[in-house]
Amino acid sequence: MFTGIDEVDWAALRHAYGSAEDVPGMLRGLASVDPAEREIALDGMYGAVHHQGDVYDSTLACVPFLFALAGREEVPDRGGIVELLVSIGGDGGAELLGGSYAMAHTAVRASAGEFARLVGDPDAGVRRAAAGAVVRFLDEPARVLGLLRERIMVERDDGVLLALTESLGLFARRHPGQAAGALDLLTTQSAPPYGPGLRIAALGQLAACAPDRLPADLVDTVVRLLRDRSERRPVTSDEPDRPDTNTLVGRLRRLRPSDEEGSQLLRTLHTALGSRVEDRIGLLCGQLTSPDPVDRCNAVWMSTKLFGEWRADYSEPVALIGAQLGADDDRLREAAVSALTGLVDIARPAADDLYTLVASRPDLWVQQWAHGLPSLGGPLKVLAQTGDPRAVPVLAEVLEGPAVPHDLGQVIPYMGRAATPLAPAFRRRLDELPLDSPESHERATSLLLALRVLHDRECVPGVLRLLLGTPEEARLRDVVVENSVRTLGSLGSAAQEAIPALRGLLEGEFAVAAADALWSLAADTSAVLPVLLRELTFGNARRRGAAADVLARLGPAAHPALPGLLPMTETGTVWERMAAACAIWRITAEPDPALPVLRGAWAENPYTRLTIAECIAAMGPTGAPLHDLLRAELSSVRRHQATSDGFGQGVFADEQLLRVCREALRGG
The missing domain is CATH 1.25.10 (Leucine-rich Repeat Variant)
Structure with missing residues (x-):
């Protein structure tokens, strides 16, 4: 396995953390009889030799030894080694990246025949990893399809069968001209007598490759299969015991879903359905009404990507997620809170369930951390983000407590006038802040935001104390000063006594903020x-x-x-x-100079759209030449900040954009 390993000048090679002289030890550790040592070695390979997917000269030097290890049946956990080789080889795009990535892809591809042999290995973990490897690296489509077909006929391990199904989908996408055979196999696997898990996997691949082959009643079929699968799923995992190592591999294993396979099946299907949002909502609702809490937990996690990427009426799935807040399962409840966080108005169908949880669990009002300041507890934060006035008395009680969350003020913008009674408590907390404490500087920004939103005219002395008294050397002084200035500016003529202090800032780094505030105070x-x-x-x-x-x-x-x-x-x-x-x-x-600039910025950077839409709305009828942008935005089902990799961010900002677009078109 290690023939020639000592002939490599490892000290002259590099990895993410410098000299690669420790790599031979990692390679030998992969073959250890000690499971913990093997896991630590694999963690080291990913952490240094293949750090975050990077390829170094030491990575290339490892490839022959990794193939040698993968081919020796006496080496345990070879499936992980094959997965590492697949990751090093990259995808088809590795060749386009050039340099070491292209060299790694070529090196792994040169030994792709070994993957073909490993497809039939006695170790199920090896067979599982090799199934996708042959599709990625063996440049003989007919042979690859033949290998997959032969293996499907004889394979008995459910995990390997799922990997073979995923590989058929990958084959169909990589070789569209020769996809018919793979699609026929997937169509067969999507129907009886195959088991529910395999059928869901096949439907997920067909959704991505050949949606015309999907059944008309796809959602009902998948929900039925999901419940059938849940009834068959063993209560305990049949995975072998693994060492409890303090490694990335170990941490990821501890964090993964209790039904990782089911999570992957559903994630694949949801991703493949893409813009078929109504189908995905129906599927989510089916999952969220499952008798199995594991299925419901998987559904909650699936919802976050859907909500963040696509625009739709989510009242039904949100209400069902809210229903999970009363579950005895801590993991399910925490997942539901996480999924609702940041949805703001969209989370309102869950408000009653949120309030029930908040009212019954004061221990969840504040989140304490081993390091750092306490933060607002998730259920209370989400309830406040919906603007529900029932959150106000609870926030008032938290404000009176000994440990005020550093981010409490950040929910006040969502509360509107309902939060007005909280102004005196925020003002008192600001007045009590010690000026020489780093923790005070972290808390100040949140308190200032709250007072700014609440337009508390009586806070001026406290804000001035913070503005003038924060030490020059304070780590967050810049943030504190700028937010103090903005708060004073928000109070207009009520902050007249702050004018001398603001004038004193007109020559420094806070000049623009000070000028802005002065204009508000004195014009x-x-x-x-x-x-x-x-x-x-x-x-x-x-x-x-x-x-x-x-x-x-x-x-x-x-x-x-x-x-x-x-x-x-x-x-x-x-x-x-x-x-x-x-x-x-x-x-x-005069709109003419501005219109082409705004149109160009709108197309160049989606993050500018809310500001531009507000400007178009302010233009009234003169903004009509840009109304086509607003109409196109309103007709799009995809959120404007959703990224190309399918992840969405800024649901609240997107909903704001839609609201402003509608108002602008009505006003124009």
């Missing part, structure tokens, strides 16, 4: 405009964009800034161009 063009003009000329990109935002607020009074704003629409970053265009329109009321 003094002579004090504010020179500062903003200076920032347009000499500030960095962030400050130039911020200055443009403030100039937009000045309106016609900012006319002298036009010579500085116009070049920004052509040469700045997308954020600068957008800010400058909005400012030019608000200053001149």
Whole structure:
């Protein structure tokens, strides 16, 4: 297995953490009789030699030895070694990356015949890993399909059969001209007499490769199969005991779902269904009403990707997720809370269940951590994010407690006027903050946000104390000062006593924020405009964009800034161009210079769309040339911040964008 290993100059090779002189020890550890030593060795391979998928010269040097280990039946856990080889070899795109990635792909592909032999290995774990490897690296489609077909005929291990089914789908996607045979096998596997797990797996692959072969009653079929599978699933895992090592491999094993196979089956199907949102909602509802809590837990985790990526009416699945909050299973309850976090208005169908949990479990109001400040407990946070007024008395009680969560103020923007009674408690907490404590600086931002949203006019002395008294050397001083200035600005004329302090900030790094606040307090063009003009000329990109935002607020009074704003629409970053265009329109009321800039920014960066939509809404009828953008956004079923890899973020921001688009079209 290790012939020639000592002839390699490992010390001259590199991995993620420097010299690769420790790699021979890792390779030998993979063959150890001690399970813990094998796991530590595999963890080291992933952590250093193949760190986050990277390929080093030491990675390439390992490939022959890994193949030698994979081929020796006396070596335990060879399935993990085959998986490592597959990861090192990468996918078809590795060749496009060039360099060491292409070399690794070529090296693994050169020995792909070994994978063909391992498809029939006595070890089920090896057969499982080899099934996908032959499709990825053996460049003989007819032979590959023959190997898969032969193995399906004789295979008895359910895990290997599932891997073979996934490999058939991969084959169909890689070789569309020769996919018919693979699709026929998948169609056969999707029907009786095959078991429910294998049928779900086959349907998931068909959904991705040949949706025309799916049954008309797909959702009902899958839900029925899922429940049949749950009834057959053993209560205890038949996996062998594994060492409890403090490794990435060990941690991932402990974190994985209790029914990892079922989770993977459903994730594959949901991903393949893609934009068939109604089918996916129906499937989720079927899963969430399963008698099996494991199935329901898997469904909850499936929902997060769906909610984050696609727009739809989710009231039914959200209500069903809310019903899981009363489960005795801590894992299911925590999953439900996690899935509802950040949904804001969309989570309202779960509000009653959230309140029931919050009212019955005061121990969940605050989350204590071994390190760092306490945070707001998940159920209470989600209830507050829905804007439910029942959260207010509970938040008041938390504010009076000994350990105020550092992020409590962050839920206040969702509460609206219902949170007004909390203002005195937030003000008192701000007044009590020691100015020389790092923890105080972390808490200050959240408290200031709450007071800003609540427009608490009586907080001015406390905010000024923080603004003027935070030590220069404080780690978060910049954040504290900027948020203090913004809070004062939000209070308008009620904060007149802060004007001298704000004027003192007009020459430093907080100049734009101070100018913004001063304009709100006194509308003094002579004090504010020179500062903003200076920032347009000499500030960095962030400050130039911020200055443009403030100039937009000045309106016609900012006319002298036009010579500085116009070049920004052509040469700045997308954020600068957008800010400058909005400012030019608000200053001149002439839409023509702004329209093409806003259209370009909208297409270039989806994260600009909410701001641009707000600007179009403010334009009224003159924004009509851009209304096609708003209509197209409203007709899209995909969230505007969903990424190309299928993950979505910013559900709240997306819902805000849709609301503004509708309002703009009604007003225009």
